[in-house]
Amino acid sequence: MVSGTRRKILLLCRRAPYAGYLARAGLDAALAAAVFEQDLTVLFMDEGIWQLLPDQHSAEIECKSIASTLDSMPLYDIESFYVDAESLRLRDVDAKTLTSKTILLGAAELPGFLDSFEQLWSF
Template identity: 40%
Template sequence: MAKRTLALCRQAPYGSALAREGLEAVLAAAAMDQAPDLLLLRDGAFQLLGDQSPEGIGQKSLQRNLLALPMFGVERVYVCERSLMERGIDAKRIEIPGVKVELVLDTGSFIAAYDTVLSF
């Protein structure tokens, strides 16, 4: 049985390299048929909002990385429901074409189900 891996992304999309590195790690692993599941929580939930303009702060948009997920076989992304509520993000505003976004209520149990967790 294959080991299950989770990429845990907690960082806001801009301000540090961790958000981009997390998505790039998922894409790189998926390119080698080792796609980990992806869980966004805390400020990582902001990565899922499409109406961002990072050019104003000299950053590249993460939207292209998110849009590439289904091309690499990542068809499901998990997001912490509590993180969305705490940040005032309406789950209806989250849409990644070709990717099903699933809400997770109990992140502790969800994370515990994985053999390996990569934290970004």
């Protein structure tokens, strides 16, 4: 079904984990891209950084856990997540508290980073 070129794709996650279903939709798209062997990188910014916080008790609001989906990403060869440092700073979130392996990107690095991908999937 999917053959040929391997795209260098950036999945941009900008939604809070449980404010609507878009955060989940983005991660599902990421898994699909990984299953079909695309070169996928994930960047969390804006409200999306909340997806990376530990101790998500999503069952209490009858939702599947975003945190456990992120935990499963290494199985799909998505090993680390990029995070916009400015988004953390604005929300007073310490990078040390984030769950998964993260790589911080400063404001100066961001434009070049975004430019290095062929496609942006923005959720």
